[in-house]
Amino acid sequence: MSSVHPELSQEQAFVDRAYQLLDKGLGDAERSMADFQSQHRSTAVAIQRALRVLKESKGTGQLVFGKMRSDGEDLYIGRRRVRDENYEPVVVGWHAPAAQAFYEASPTEPGDLSLKRVFTEEQRRLVRVIDEIVASSAGDASDPGVGSAFSDALLEELDRSRDGAMRDVVATIQSEQFRIIRAPLDRMVVVQGGPGTGKTVVGLHRAAWLAFNHEELRRAGVLVVAPSTTFLTYVSGVLPSLDVTDVDQVELQRLYAGEAEAVSAEETDTARIKGTAAMASVLARALEQRVGWGDDDLVLSLGADRITVPAEDIRVIVSDVSARRLAHSDARDQVRARLSQLAHEKHREEQRAAGRPVRANEATIRRLSAFTNAVDRMWPNFTPEELLRSLYGTQTWLLRATDGLLTPDERARLYRPMAESIGQEPWTEADLFCLDEAAALLTRDTVTYGHLVVDEAQDLSPMQARALARRCPHGSFTILGDLAQTTGPWLRRDWTELTQHLGSTATDLQTLSIGYRVPAPVLELAAHQLPLTGEDLVPPTSIRSGLGPPEILDAGPDGLQDTVVTVVEEKVAAGMSTAVLVPDATYDDWLASLRSADLAPGDGRDGDFAAKVTVVPQSGCKGLEFDAVVLVEPAELAAESLHPPRALYVAMTRCTQDLTVVHAAPLPPGLAAPAPSPARGEDDADVEALAEPAPPEDPRLSHPGTEPRPDLHEMVDRLSDADADLLRSLIGRLLDEGTPDAF
Numbered sequence: 001m002s003s004v005h006p007e008l009s010q011e012q013a014f015v016d017r018a019y020q021l022l023d024k025g026l027g028d029a030e031r032s033m034a035d036f037q038s039q040h041r042s043t044a045v046a047i048q049r050a051l052r053v054l055k056e057s058k059g060t061g062q063l064v065f066g067k068m069r070s071d072g073e074d075l076y077i078g079r080r081r082v083r084d085e086n087y088e089p090v091v092v093g094w095h096a097p098a099a100q101a102f103y104e105a106s107p108t109e110p111g112d113l114s115l116k117r118v119f120t121e122e123q124r125r126l127v128r129v130i131d132e133i134v135a136s137s138a139g140d141a142s143d144p145g146v147g148s149a150f151s152d153a154l155l156e157e158l159d160r161s162r163d164g165a166m167r168d169v170v171a172t173i174q175s176e177q178f179r180i181i182r183a184p185l186d187r188m189v190v191v192q193g194g195p196g197t198g199k200t201v202v203g204l205h206r207a208a209w210l211a212f213n214h215e216e217l218r219r220a221g222v223l224v225v226a227p228s229t230t231f232l233t234y235v236s237g238v239l240p241s242l243d244v245t246d247v248d249q250v251e252l253q254r255l256y257a258g259e260a261e262a263v264s265a266e267e268t269d270t271a272r273i274k275g276t277a278a279m280a281s282v283l284a285r286a287l288e289q290r291v292g293w294g295d296d297d298l299v300l301s302l303g304a305d306r307i308t309v310p311a312e313d314i315r316v317i318v319s320d321v322s323a324r325r326l327a328h329s330d331a332r333d334q335v336r337a338r339l340s341q342l343a344h345e346k347h348r349e350e351q352r353a354a355g356r357p358v359r360a361n362e363a364t365i366r367r368l369s370a371f372t373n374a375v376d377r378m379w380p381n382f383t384p385e386e387l388l389r390s391l392y393g394t395q396t397w398l399l400r401a402t403d404g405l406l407t408p409d410e411r412a413r414l415y416r417p418m419a420e421s422i423g424q425e426p427w428t429e430a431d432l433f434c435l436d437e438a439a440a441l442l443t444r445d446t447v448t449y450g451h452l453v454v455d456e457a458q459d460l461s462p463m464q465a466r467a468l469a470r471r472c473p474h475g476s477f478t479i480l481g482d483l484a485q486t487t488g489p490w491l492r493r494d495w496t497e498l499t500q501h502l503g504s505t506a507t508d509l510q511t512l513s514i515g516y517r518v519p520a521p522v523l524e525l526a527a528h529q530l531p532l533t534g535e536d537l538v539p540p541t542s543i544r545s546g547l548g549p550p551e552i553l554d555a556g557p558d559g560l561q562d563t564v565v566t567v568v569e570e571k572v573a574a575g576m577s578t579a580v581l582v583p584d585a586t587y588d589d590w591l592a593s594l595r596s597a598d599l600a601p602g603d604g605r606d607g608d609f610a611a612k613v614t615v616v617p618q619s620g621c622k623g624l625e626f627d628a629v630v631l632v633e634p635a636e637l638a639a640e641s642l643h644p645p646r647a648l649y650v651a652m653t654r655c656t657q658d659l660t661v662v663h664a665a666p667l668p669p670g671l672a673a674p675a676p677s678p679a680r681g682e683d684d685a686d687v688e689a690l691a692e693p694a695p696p697e698d699p700r701l702s703h704p705g706t707e708p709r710p711d712l713h714e715m716v717d718r719l720s721d722a723d724a725d726l727l728r729s730l731i732g733r734l735l736d737e738g739t740p741d742a743f
């Protein structure tokens with residue numbers, strides 16, 4: 001622990017002044033808002049939102065977290081820009097170009113800096129000031145071991161106790177991370193890194209950094225996609241604390257914005273079939289098969305008169321419109337217009353030939369119920385839910401739609417009788433992505449973004465990747481993941497196939513190899529699982545020592561519950577946030593028994609991480625972290641997993657300090673004894689069988705273009721000059737966005 005820094009009180013005075021300026025700016029902005037609000041409600045609401053974000057970000061502290069000196073000039077770096085009364089910058093925002101040198105400099109590679117100082121603040125009081133680089137040490141890289149490259153500021157930050165919510169790391173971003181954060185936008189950046197290497201924090205900081213520095217991106221939108229509600233809850237505080245308002249966050253399962261929600265589970269094999277890219281072709285073909293006309297002419301009655309449209313002419317309309325590859329509903333509009341035009345022509349010809357007056361125009365013809373029935377027959381209207389449930393529930397249609405694309409067994413897995421109503425359909429997660437694909441075929445009006453950050457991407461199915469690709473038509477993605485942590489049905493050896501489904505051609509693969517979370521002895525034990533996968537997978541290098549080697553406790557046949565409770569009590573007494581990580585099958589029992597032991601555990605399934613103890617199901621632990629983890633009955637956990645060594649590797653790498661394994665059943669391989677040497681393992685055959693090459697582009701499945709979103713600046717343009725000026729200055733103060741200068 002560092003002693004009190006000689007310049008602490010001087011730095012405290014600076015921090016005090018920065019807060020005073022910020023408080024004053026906020027007060028002024030709030031007063032101006034009050035005047036403004038009554039006149040322009042919608043704009044005022046948007047600004048209110050920005051104001052709230054600003055207040056929240058201030059609440060997290062660390063308004064000023066660093067200082068650097070270059071050529072004798074000092075520059076303070078903070079969570080956001082602060083200006084003085086004369087509008088001169090006092091603190092540079094972390095995302096501004098001027099702050100770059102702060103992040104690029106490290107103790108071993110100081111660059112032009114003669115001082116890099118990092119502050120830790122609590123409730124506006126500086127509790128620590130650490131000099132990472134000082135003139136005398138700058139450039140001294142005589143000890144290039146792993147430890148020397150990491151500053152005390154980083155190590156102290158990593159040692160801070162976890163409180164169930166991910167924090168931003170603006171004060172201690174490392175140079176290898178910063179390079180990824182500001183990597184070019186015009187390609188897909190894939191970040192591969194083991195557990196705890198900072199992929200999630202890097203992804204979130206990149207989203208904020210890009211939104212701040214690229215106005216066109218703010219207009220087009222930035223979206224962060226999280227793998228689950230639990231995970232989203234865990235990370236949701238980071239972006240607001242980074243002073244960004246223009247980044248949306250959503251769970252993968254909520255991308256589909258239609259009526260259906262996933263309410264049922266299904267067998268992995270069925271989910272896998274629904275996730276293959278072949279399913280996109282099945283849906284496109286299924287829809288095509290509902291389009292057409294038979295051999296009978298269309299006869300419309302107009303009082304005593306008849307209009308006859310020959311079958312042959314109707315089939316020409318269908319094939320012409322089909323050839324245009326429009327969205328199904330747009331095509332239907334065209335079919336309807338062409339059919340009414342043709343029917344009107346036939347009516348005119350027939351009436352003229354019979355010497356009778358023309359009785360109807362096109363609009364009248366379109367109102368005839370026989371006409372609407374005919375359009376429905378040749379080009380039926382569907383919602384995505386109607387299409388998918390009728391396809392699943394109609395054996396003959398399924399047979400035709402899947403012929404040559406799926407095996408009979410795969411087809412049989414898709415069949416399910418229709419529920420009584422759409423609202424009662426047992427939709428599953430995999431169904432949601434089939435519905436999303438169907439929606440794109442039907443209307444192509446998906447909301448799109450300029451950039452997507454996708455976390456835990458190793459588990460994506462091709463159909464999920466396609467849903468993401470539709471939302472990011474320019475292919476500007478940040479893909480975060482770890483191939484070693486795949487726990488679903490999509491095992492992959494590399495990222496190529498997935499990036500193809502995401503529709504990107506230019507890909508930049510970045511690797512993170514430093515482990516910031518898991519203590520080295522814990523990582524060492526967890527890494528015994530890697531050879532068991534049969535893959536050549538390498539764990540990260542941990543920079544933490546934690547509280548020593550993991551403990552493995554044999555609780556005996558009747559002692560499991562008592563042992564777990566005792567261990568949890570010890571960890572909580574030591575002040576550690578503790579997860580009890582259990583097999584899914586016994587989750588409810590463990591929640592109940594820890595409740596009855598008066599431990600007041602949070603329910604990890606609901607993202608309830610505020611309690612000191614949280615029960616977490618193994619299927620929902622990915623991406624999370626706690627000070628201490630008590631891993632219960634690993635053999636059971638392995639037995640219910642698709643890829644046992646990978647599931648154990650994920651579960652064992654959730655702690656920042658301490659891992660205890662408690663078991664009554666015999667331990668699984670790798671925990672009981674050293675793992676066998678790398679060889680073809682149990683997952684190996686699966687990898688080859690399951691990685692699915694991207695199919696050639698199917699012309700029926702094109703992706704939509706970008707729709708720019710209106711933003712605050714556009715709203716301003718619609719106001720009168722005086723209001724616009726007032727508002728511009730407000731936005732400048734509140735959002736600090738679109739900064740023309742380097743600060």
Ligand SMILES: Nc1ncnc2c1ncn2[C@@H]1O[C@H](COP(=O)(O)OP(=O)(O)OP(=O)(O)O)[C@@H](O)[C@H]1O
Nearest residue numbers: 169172173174195196197198199200201516517623
């Ligand atoms: N530069 C940094 N400064 C401080 N803390 C950091 C830094 N980088 C990473 N961390 C911390 O390390 C921990 C792990 O980071 P993160 O969750 O982003 O890793 P991950 O690679 O996404 O892990 P997983 O693969 O398990 O999802 C977090 O607590 C994060 O705040």
